Amino acid sequence: MFEVACLGIARPAIYFVHMTNSNILFTDLNLEPALLKAIEETGYTKPTPIQEQSIPHVLLGKDILGAAQTGTGKTAAFALPILNHIIKNKVRLTPKHTRVLVISPTRELTVQIHDSFKTYGKFTQFKSAVVFGGVGQEQQVRALSQGVDVLVATPGRLLDLIQQRHIVLTGLEIFVLDEADRMLDMGFLPDVRKVVKLLPPKRQNLFFSATMPSEIRGLADSLLTDPVHVKVTPVASTVDKIQQSVMFVDKARKKDLLLDLFRTNKSLKKVIIFTRTKHGANRLAETLAKNTIPSQAIHGNKSQNARQQALENLRTGRNQVLVATDIVARGIDIDEISHVINYELPNDPESYVHRIGRTARAGHSGIAISFCDHEEKSYLRDIEKLIKIEITRNRESTFHSDSAENARLMSTGKAKAMIEGRDNSRRNFRPKFGKKTGHGGGGGNGGGNSKPRFGGDNRKPNQGAQGQQQAPARHKSGFKTSNIQKTDW
Numbered sequence: 001m002f003e004v005a006c007l008g009i010a011r012p013a014i015y016f017v018h019m020t021n022s023n024i025l026f027t028d029l030n031l032e033p034a035l036l037k038a039i040e041e042t043g044y045t046k047p048t049p050i051q052e053q054s055i056p057h058v059l060l061g062k063d064i065l066g067a068a069q070t071g072t073g074k075t076a077a078f079a080l081p082i083l084n085h086i087i088k089n090k091v092r093l094t095p096k097h098t099r100v101l102v103i104s105p106t107r108e109l110t111v112q113i114h115d116s117f118k119t120y121g122k123f124t125q126f127k128s129a130v131v132f133g134g135v136g137q138e139q140q141v142r143a144l145s146q147g148v149d150v151l152v153a154t155p156g157r158l159l160d161l162i163q164q165r166h167i168v169l170t171g172l173e174i175f176v177l178d179e180a181d182r183m184l185d186m187g188f189l190p191d192v193r194k195v196v197k198l199l200p201p202k203r204q205n206l207f208f209s210a211t212m213p214s215e216i217r218g219l220a221d222s223l224l225t226d227p228v229h230v231k232v233t234p235v236a237s238t239v240d241k242i243q244q245s246v247m248f249v250d251k252a253r254k255k256d257l258l259l260d261l262f263r264t265n266k267s268l269k270k271v272i273i274f275t276r277t278k279h280g281a282n283r284l285a286e287t288l289a290k291n292t293i294p295s296q297a298i299h300g301n302k303s304q305n306a307r308q309q310a311l312e313n314l315r316t317g318r319n320q321v322l323v324a325t326d327i328v329a330r331g332i333d334i335d336e337i338s339h340v341i342n343y344e345l346p347n348d349p350e351s352y353v354h355r356i357g358r359t360a361r362a363g364h365s366g367i368a369i370s371f372c373d374h375e376e377k378s379y380l381r382d383i384e385k386l387i388k389i390e391i392t393r394n395r396e397s398t399f400h401s402d403s404a405e406n407a408r409l410m411s412t413g414k415a416k417a418m419i420e421g422r423d424n425s426r427r428n429f430r431p432k433f434g435k436k437t438g439h440g441g442g443g444g445n446g447g448g449n450s451k452p453r454f455g456g457d458n459r460k461p462n463q464g465a466q467g468q469q470q471a472p473a474r475h476k477s478g479f480k481t482s483n484i485q486k487t488d489w
Ligand code: AMP
Pocket: 043, 044, 045, 046, 047, 048, 051, 069, 070, 071, 072, 073, 074, 075, 076, 333, 361, 362
C-alpha cells in the first residue's frame, strides 16, 4: 500500500507518497459502484500510479500537489474522486454556481477533461459545463444558468463570464488547477491568480503541473494547505516505449525526406508532425495533401471548430497526418499515434518531451523521428542534455547530410535568432496581394467574439506578463521583421 512520509519543509507541509509495487485494483479504492461500472466499461483494468497515489487522498479531502504530465492518467486521478464526492454529497444546485472548478490552459485539453468527466460519470447524476474562448458564449451561459456540479474552463473566458456575472464562485468546494506550468508558458498565470482571489477560503485544492518552476512552486505554496505530494514520471524522462531517432538533413531537403519516409514506410499510419510556425504547419499540410497523404494543420490561428475537427479526423483515421505547432504538444489524447515527427526541432527542450509523449500512450509503443538541420544542432544538444540520453542517429537515408551532422555547434540563443529570423523573413516575402493563410480576421481564434475583458484565451502564447520580447530579427536584405509575433504558434 502507500507509505506516507512527512518531510520537514517549512510551508506548506509536504508529504511524499512512496509507491510500492502493489497490485491495487480500482475496487480497492473505495469508489462508488456507479464509477466502478463506468471504469469497467472504459476497459481500464488497474489504476495508473498517479491514480493509485492520488485517489485515496482526494477522497479524504486532502489537497494534492501532483507532478505529473498528461498521458499518466492524471485526469481520472482527480475526476474519479471528485465524482465520488458528488455522488455521496448530493446538494441542490444554485443558479450560476459551480461546486467544482477545473481550469486548464488550452481549449482542447478543457474539452477533453470535460469529456472524461462525462465518461467516468456515465452512470452518475451530475451536471457539468465547459467554457473556453474562441466561440460564442451564449450556449456556455445557458449551460451555467441553473448551476452545475462541475465546470471545466480556460482562464480567460472564465474570468470574462465571472465579470459578466454569469458565474459565481462562492460555495466552490473543489478547485483543480491542471497543467499549471503550461499556464505559465502561455502567459495565463495573471489570469489564474485573479481566479484564485475569487475562490472561497474553505475548499479542497488539486494542483497538477508537469514541472515545478519557481513561479509555479510559489503559486502552489499560496494555494495549498498541507498537500500530499504525488509524483510520477518526471518531465525530463521520455517514455521507454518510445523509439527515438534523429535524421540529419539539409533544411532545403526536409520536405523530400518527409515524403520519402511516407513512400517507403507503410507503418506511418497515425502521425503527428510538429513544425515551429503556423505558416509552416499550413504549408506542410498542403504539401502532404497534394501528395495524397490526407493531412490537416492545427494551430492557434484555427477556429475552435476547425481544431476539434482536425483532431477528430486524425482520431477516426479519416486523416493520416496532423501537422501541429507546439500548442497541441501537451494534452492531446489520441489513441495509438504511431509516429511523432519533429519536422523542426523545438528550441525549448521540454517541448520535445511533450511532443513525443503524444505517442506511446496508455501502454502502447511509439516512434519519434526528428529532423535536424545545421542550425538545429544546438537544439538537439539541449534536448539530449535534458533527457540524458543520446538519441539514435539514423544515417541510412539517402537524404542524410554529413554536413548537418558535423555542423559547428552554436549557442542556443544564436541558433534561435538565426532560425526565427529565417522563419519570419520567409513569411515577409509572401506575395503582397497573395491570399492570407488564416491570420486573424474572422477565421481566427477570436473571430466574431466579444473580446475577453481580462484578456485570456484568445491571446497569443507568451503575450502575458511572462512574455519575452526579443530583439527584432533582420533579414540580410535589411528587411526589419519586428512587427511579427516572435512566438508564432
Ligand atoms: P491522461 O493523462 O488523463 O490524459 O490519460 C491518458 C490516457 O490514459 C487516456 O487515454 C486515458 O483514457 C488513459 N487511462 C487513464 N487511466 C487509465 C487506466 N487506469 N488504465 C488504462 N488507461 C488509462
